[in-house]
Amino acid sequence: MKLVELKKGIYWVGAVDWNIRDFHGYSTWEGTTYNSYLMVGDKITLFDGVKNEYTDTLIARISEIIDPSKIDYLVVNHVEPDHSGAIPQLVEIIKPEKIFCSDMGQKALAGHYHYSEWPYQVVKSGEEVMLGNRKVIFQEARMLHWPDSMLAYLPDEKLLISNDAFGEHLATVERFDDEVDNSRLMGQAAKYYANILWPYSPLVQKIIKTVVDLKWDFDMIAPDHGVIWRKNPGQIISAYAKWSDCQAGNRVLVVYESMWKSTEKMAAQITHGLADAGLDVRQYRLELNHRSDIIADFLEARGLVLGSPTLNNQFMPQMADFLSYLRGLKPGKKIGAAFGSYGWSGEAVRQMNECLENMNFQLADQGLRHQWVPTREVLRSCYELGGRVAQEVKNYRFE
Amino acid sequence: MKKYVCNLCGYVYDPADGDKESGIAPGTPFEDIPAGWTCPLCGASKDDFSAE
Numbered sequence: 108m109k110l111v112e113l114k115k116g117i118y119w120v121g122a123v124d125w126n127i128r129d130f131h132g133y134s135t136w137e138g139t140t141y142n143s144y145l146m147v148g149d150k151i152t153l154f155d156g157v158k159n160e161y162t163d164t165l166i167a168r169i170s171e172i173i174d175p176s177k178i179d180y181l182v183v184n185h186v187e188p189d190h191s192g193a194i195p196q197l198v199e200i201i202k203p204e205k206i207f208c209s210d211m212g213q214k215a216l217a218g219h220y221h222y223s224e225w226p227y228q229v230v231k232s233g234e235e236v237m238l239g240n241r242k243v244i245f246q247e248a249r250m251l252h253w254p255d256s257m258l259a260y261l262p263d264e265k266l267l268i269s270n271d272a273f274g275e276h277l278a279t280v281e282r283f284d285d286e287v288d289n290s291r292l293m294g295q296a297a298k299y300y301a302n303i304l305w306p307y308s309p310l311v312q313k314i315i316k317t318v319v320d321l322k323w324d325f326d327m328i329a330p331d332h333g334v335i336w337r338k339n340p341g342q343i344i345s346a347y348a349k350w351s352d353c354q355a356g357n358r359v360l361v362v363y364e365s366m367w368k369s370t371e372k373m374a375a376q377i378t379h380g381l382a383d384a385g386l387d388v389r390q391y392r393l394e395l396n397h398r399s400d401i402i403a404d405f406l407e408a409r410g411l412v413l414g415s416p417t418l419n420n421q422f423m424p425q426m427a428d429f430l431s432y433l434r435g436l437k438p439g440k441k442i443g444a445a446f447g448s449y450g451w452s453g454e455a456v457r458q459m460n461e462c463l464e465n466m467n468f469q470l471a472d473q474g475l476r477h478q479w480v481p482t483r484e485v486l487r488s489c490y491e492l493g494g495r496v497a498q499e500v501k502n503y504r505f506e
Numbered sequence: 507m508k509k510y511v512c513n514l515c516g517y518v519y520d521p522a523d524g525d526k527e528s529g530i531a532p533g534t535p536f537e538d539i540p541a542g543w544t545c546p547l548c549g550a551s552k553d554d555f556s557a558e
């Protein structure tokens with residue numbers, strides 16, 4: 108395989124995982140990569156590892172450049188096992204002089220692998236360290252997206268090794284942003300943000316500000332998943348600035364589940380009503396779509412219309428799954444409404460309204476519920492509900 | 507006494523429980539915790555907490 112040298116003496120030595128489809132509940136239908144970076148100088152440093160089962164791939168890749176046992180330093184920017192899984196075996200082979208990590212990183216490494224005698228070198232936020240003749244500045248990025256997360260900035264190389272931030276789950280043979288179709292790339296980057304970083308948006312804003320204040324000057328971002336941003340690193344930074352600021356367009360999702368198609372008929376009319384009012388509307392039946400894909404699409408949407416029949420006094424379990432997942436992601440500045448058909452008790456609409464309010468959604472309507480199969484008049488009111496939600500979305504003003 | 511939530515990770519400081527690991531005795535109000543104390547879950551500093 109051709110060597111991938113991103114900066115002088117800095118190589119990509121990671122692994123491409125074409126086969127992963129489920130990443131703790133996130134549907135990775137385009138696979139992913141675990142990126143690891145080898146820096147050769149007076150001292151040899153490896154930035155981040157790979158998932159455990161790709162340790163051999165990583166070692167083989169390093170061996171094409173140097174004898175892995177010559178590595179002096181390991182940098183662990185993030186302890187989640189998709190990056191640190193290889194670390195125990197690497198420590199055995201390399202016998203590193205130092206393992207650089209954050210304070211929380213040391214605790215997490217000890218908690219995962221139970222080696223207290225490893226040569227941990229805890230670095231503080233903003234600490235400048237010489238790795239042989241090459242300078243690196245570490246910056247903590249707590250809860251982006253774990254307590255241990257760090258960024259490594261190499262000022263002389265104008266390179267930012269960003270760990271999970273700015274990455275995407277996308278398996279490709281290409282290693283750089285300019286080699287991959289941009290809309291495919293940004294679609295996966297948005298999905299990554301929505302599913303992993305969304306709840307920490309205020310911290311994303313903070314870290315972007317920190318990086319600007321520190322006047323870090325880089326022309327390349329090397330994340331630990333997906334491609335390296337060499338042509339347009341500004342693109343992903345501005346996207347993060349936008350997403351973390353809850354900026355959204357005139358998009359509304361109609362997300363529903365149905366038992367005997369009554370709620371589905373209502374969904375269809377609400378979708379029509381929204382579309383005729385000129386909105387970008389997308390309809391998702393929960394059973395047929397993965398929660399992580401719906402969430403990806405919701406990131407830049409303003410409105411969410413939820414539909415569910417009432418099953419044994421509750422909304423459908425698929426809706427419970429979706430709402431529990433959504434709640435954890437703490438979406439901000441959204442508008443919501445609910446609807447559904449029911450047989451006798453009909454609690455679902457009220458329950459969905461409560462969930463929306465608990466997530467600080469602005470309710471666009473008190474909601475619409477109908478007993479048994481919708482009549483033409485009811486379908487007409489569904490269409491009108493779509494129109495009312497559309498109006499609220501259009502009138503929404505960023506405060 | 508008020509409970510305080512970590513804005514970063516969601517940890518709740520309950521004065522009734524204190525924080526044993528850092529030597530904060532049960533019954534210590536949040537205000538009386540030393541400034542250098544950090545969130546036992548994520549390491550956030552004291553000013554990253556808000557009243558529940």
Ligand SMILES: [Fe+2]
Nearest residue numbers: 185187252271
């Ligand atoms: Fe992670």
Ligand SMILES: [Fe+2]
Nearest residue numbers: 187189271331
């Ligand atoms: Fe990761």
Ligand SMILES: [Zn+2]
Nearest residue numbers: 512515545548
């Ligand atoms: Zn915390």
